Amino acid sequence: MTAPTPYHPGSRAVQDRVGVREVADHVGRAIGPGIRPVAAAFLELQPMLVLGAADEGGRMWASLLTGRPGFVRATGPHQISVTGRPAATDPLAGVLTATGTRVGTLALDPRTRRRMRLNGAARPTPRGLAVEAEQVFSNCPKYLQRRELEAYEKGPGRTGAVRRGERLAPDQEEFVRAADTFFIATTAPDGVDASHRGGNPGFVRVTSPTTLEWRDYPGNSMFLTLGNLEADPRAGLLLVDWAHGGTLQLSGTARTVYAAGERTLRFTLERTVWSEGASPLRWSAPDYSPANPPR
Template sequence: MDPYHEGSRAVQTRIGVREAADHVGRSIGQDIRDVAAVFLGLQPMLVIGAADEGGRMWSSLLTGEPGFVRATGRRWMSVAAGLPDSDPLVAALAAEGTAVGTIALDPRTRRRMRLNGTAGPTARGFVVEAEQVFSNCPKYLQKRELRASVPARHGAVRREPELTPDQARFVHAADTFFIATASADGADAGHRGGNPGFVRVESPNELSWQDYAGNSMFLTLGNLENDPRAGLLFLDWSTGTTLQLTGTAKTEFGVHGRTNRFTVAEVVQTPHASPLRWSAPEYSPANPPLRESA
C-alpha cells in the first residue's frame, strides 16, 4: 500500500525525489513497535493537530508526567491528559472519530516520532487508533534539557485576529514551531526548526519560512497541495507560554528553493500553558544560515 497520497506524490515528483521517498516510506507502518512504545512512555509532552468544529486547523500542546502517553497495544496510543477549556481543540478531542496527527518530540535527545490516526474520548483523556507510525531524523531539532516542571497556572487567554507587535517578536525569535495540516486521508502534525529569525513576520497577518531539505516525504507540503488549512504552535520554552495560529498556507517553488507563506486568521496566546521549563537551546548543526529574503 502506498503510504503517500496524491498531494505528497505531486510534490515529490516536482522536486525529483520519488525514489528517495519510496525508500523512506517503508518506515511508515500502522504498528507501534516496542522501541516506539518505550519512547512514548518517557515523554513529558505531546503535540496534537486537528480541525476544530468549524473546520479550522490547530496545533495544541499536551503535557504530563512521563507515562501520561503510552501504547496500549500495537495499534493504540492512550493519552491521560486533557486540554485547558480555552484550547481550540477541546471539542474536537471530546468527539468520537476525530482525525488527529501527533508528534512526540524529545529535545533532550533530538528524537521524534509521529503517530496519525483517529481519536476518541476516554475518562482520563483520549485514545488514538494508529494509522501511520514513523520516526523522523534529528535534523533542525534544537537540543534542550528539562530544568523543571512547575504547578500549572494558565494565565488569561488572549485572542486576536492578527499578531500583536509583542507576538510578532515572539514568532521572530522562535527556533521551533509545530504545524498541523490535513488531507482527505486524515491529519498530520509536523515540526519545523531553524536559527532564530528563520520564521519571518511579513505583516501582522502573514508569516513566511524557507522549506529546508528533509526526508523527502513531503507530508506537510503534500497536504497543502490540496488543502491550504494549517495550524501553527509556537512555544516559549522558558516560560511555558504558547502561541497558536490558525489560517491557511501555500508553498512557492522557486529556483532558490521553496518558501512557505502562512496567512493568519486567528491567534490564541496562553501564558504559562505548559508547566515544563527547558534550558536555552543548543542549536542543531543542520540549521542553515539565514537568508536575507524569503
C-alpha cells in the same frame, strides 16, 4: 500490480516536482500502522505531545499536551492512551470530546533530538484520549534544537491569561521572530499530520501582522506537510515559550512558492490564541542543531 504507498496525490505531486519519488518510496517503507516496542518505550519517557486537528468550524490547530512521563503510552500495537486533554480555553477542547476525530500527534524529545509521529482517529476516555494508529514513523534529528528539562512547575491543564485575535500583536511578532522551533498541523483526505520545523532564530519571517514566511529546508523527501497543503491549504501553527511555558497558536492557510531551486511557505493567519503559562515545562536555553542553515 501497483505497490501500496503511504502517499496521497498531494505528496506525490510535490515529490515529482522536486524529483525525489524514488527516495520517498524508500523512506516511506518506515511508515506503518504498528507501534514497535522501541517506539512504545520512547513514548513513555515523554513529558509533552503535540496534537493537531480541525476545530468544529474546520480550522486547523496544533495544541500542546503535557504530563509526567507515562502520561502518553502505548496500550497495544495500534493504540496510544493520553492522560488529560487540552485546557477548556484551547481551540481543540470541544472537538476532542467526540469519537472519531482525525488527529496527528508528534512526540518530540528536545533532550535527545528524537521524534516520532502517530496519526489516526481519537476518542475520549474517562482519563483523557485514546488514538487508534493508522500511520506511525520516526523522523531524523535535523533542525531540532537540544534542550534540557529544568523544571515542572505545576499540574497540566491550567493556563493563565488567554488572548485571542485575528492578527499578531507587536509582542507576538517579536516572539515569532525570535523562535527557533514551531509545530505545524495539516490535513488531507487521508487524515491529519503534525510536524516540526526548526532553524536559527529569524528563520520565520513576519512579513505583516497576518502573514509569515519560512524556507522549506531539505528533509526526508516524504513531503507530507507540503503534500497536505497541496491538497488542502488549511494549517495550524504552534510556538512555545520554552523558558516560561506560554504558547502561541495560529490558524490559517499556507501555500508553497517554488523559485530558484528552493521552496518558501507563506502562511496567512486568520485566528490567534496566546495562552500564558499553558505548559508547566521549563526548558533550558537551546543548543542549536548543527544542521540549521545560516539565516
